[in-house]
Amino acid sequence: MTHSLCHCVTPVFNISKRILIPCSIGFRNVTNLWKTVEVRFVRGIADDSTVADRRDLLLSKSESSVKRNESYESRLLKIxxxxxxxxxxxxxxxxxxxxxxxxxxxxxxxxxxxxxxxGIEGNTQLVFLDTPGLVSADESNRHHLEHSFHGDSETAMLEADVIGVVHDVSNTWTRDRLDPKVLRLLYLYPKKHSFLILNKVCLYRASLSELQIQRKVQNQKGWPNFSEVFMVSALLGDGMNDIKDYLLHISEPSPWLYPVSEFTDQPSETVIINTVRSKLLDHLPQEIPYNLDTVIEYFDVGADGTMSAVVLVICPSLRLQRLVVGSRGRRIRVVALEAEQELQSTFRQQVRLKVVVTENNQTLSAVSQKGKPS
Ligand SMILES: Nc1nc2c(ncn2[C@@H]2O[C@H](COP(=O)(O)OP(=O)(O)O)[C@@H](O)[C@H]2O)c(=O)[nH]1
Ligand SMILES: [Mg+2]
Structure with a gap:
């Protein structure tokens, strides 16, 4: 697999020549939903440092630059x-x-x-809005999905400067056309700047050439207004640098929205719960994980930054509880271990995680008295 999987079907600019992107309509769409945080940018951060190193460096240097009353140009893009x-x-x-x-x-x-x-790259803050997948009313009822599934993608579109549409090219049934729910959103905001990410090319074994798929998704059965089309494997990282270069290029001078140390707007407890949930989804068959309730029972951050958390997985029946725990507790141990490892890499801190599987209604009421994390 080569690393040059990006194909620009309608090249509106050339990154290597640093020609500016032409007339993006409604590009800086300021809404009061976004709070602004004044962050000063400092030049000269080594390119080969890790993101964490750069964050720390930026933090200390930006503090010193504030003291010296220096001001640098910061850039921002909401995607x-x-x-x-x-x-x-x-x-x-x-x-x-x-x-x-x-x-x-x-x-x-x-x-x-x-x-x-x-994400932070040099003087640019990239703020990504991850949205629940677009679902129809039918799918929503079938999976007992929350109200957020309907509105969140639309509000995200409203808030963002640019829309990135992700499309799975490994799915033989749908790879050559955009889903109507995606098209509907694009038609709702026809003047929003948008780009297309054709993902999972690593799984792609097809007779149609890549270019044909791009043309179909972009024209006959899709959306003709994409500024750029990228073919990537997000899992392997192939083609992802091209997207990053593109986003950095179209970012605009603006104060940053978040302080340097923040990497998400979600509380740590929510990140922990979501991570445990995603591991339950990976390790349990079919619909079962959707019937489980996952709540934080205990959360603490020690003086050295070590996080400790106890997560309760509440099952609606004893049968499900046994299934979640697995033979000799093997399944839940794997879930807890994988979640702990992932959380350590997310927070870049030591994390101690305990996952407790419980069943009865008494536990449920005890949990609700303590309050569920939002
Ligand atoms: N083979 C392969 N799998 C991928 C790729 N990108 C995502 N996945 C997998 O697709 C599944 C869904 O990914 P996720 O990011 O949760 O999708 P979302 O629901 O659209 O947010 C996960 O199992 C990922 O590991 C890719 O480029 N190649
Ligand atoms: Mg997702």
Missing amino acids: AIIGVPNVGKSTVINHLVGRKVCSISSKVHTTRCKARAI
Whole structure:
């Protein structure tokens, strides 16, 4: 697999020549839904440092630059990522921000409401809005999905400067046309700047050439207004740098929205719960994980930054409880271990996680008295 999977069908600019992108309509769409945080940018951060290193460096240098009253140009771009469930939206975002901020699983409906993931590249803050997959009313009823599934993608579109549509080219039934739910959203905001990510090319074994698929998705059975089309494997990282270059290029001078140390707008407890949920989705058969309730029973951050959390997995019946625990507790141990490892890489901190599986109604009421995390 080569690393040059990006094909620009309608090249509106050439990154290497640094020609500016022409007339993006309604590009800086300021809404009061976005709070603004003044962050000063400092030049000269080594390119080969890790994102964490750069964050720390930026933090300390920006503090010193504030003291010296220096001001540098910071840039910003808000990107809504939309698409039907399971096309790889969260995987794309995690790759672009450099850590697992959005929960991922092999099953649909892992992302339940919109979440922001914040990436920093040099002087640019990229704010991604991960949205639940677009679903019809039927699908929503079938999977008992929350109200957020309907409205979140639309509000994300409204807030964002640019829309990234993720499309799965490994699905032989749907790969050559955009889903009507995606098209509907694009038609709702026809003047919004948008680009297309054709994902999962690593699974793609087809007779149609890549170019044919691009043409179909972009023209006959799709949306003709995409500024750029990228062919990527978000899982392997192929083609992802081209997307990042593109986003950095179209960002605009603006104060940052979030302080340097923030990588998501979600509380830590929510990140922990979502991570445990995504592992349950991966390790349990079919519909079962959707019937479980997952709540934080205990959460604490020690003086050295170590996080400790106890997560309750509440099952509606004893039969399900046994299934979740697995033979000799093996299944739940794997879930807890994988979740703990993932959380360590997300927070870049030591995390101690305990997952408790429980069943009865008494436990349920005890939990609700303590209050569920939002
Ligand atoms: N093979 C392959 N799998 C991918 C790729 N991108 C995402 N996936 C997988 O697709 C599944 C759904 O991904 P996720 O990001 O949760 O999709 P979302 O529902 O659109 O957010 C997960 O199992 C991912 O590991 C890719 O490029 N190649
Ligand atoms: Mg998702």
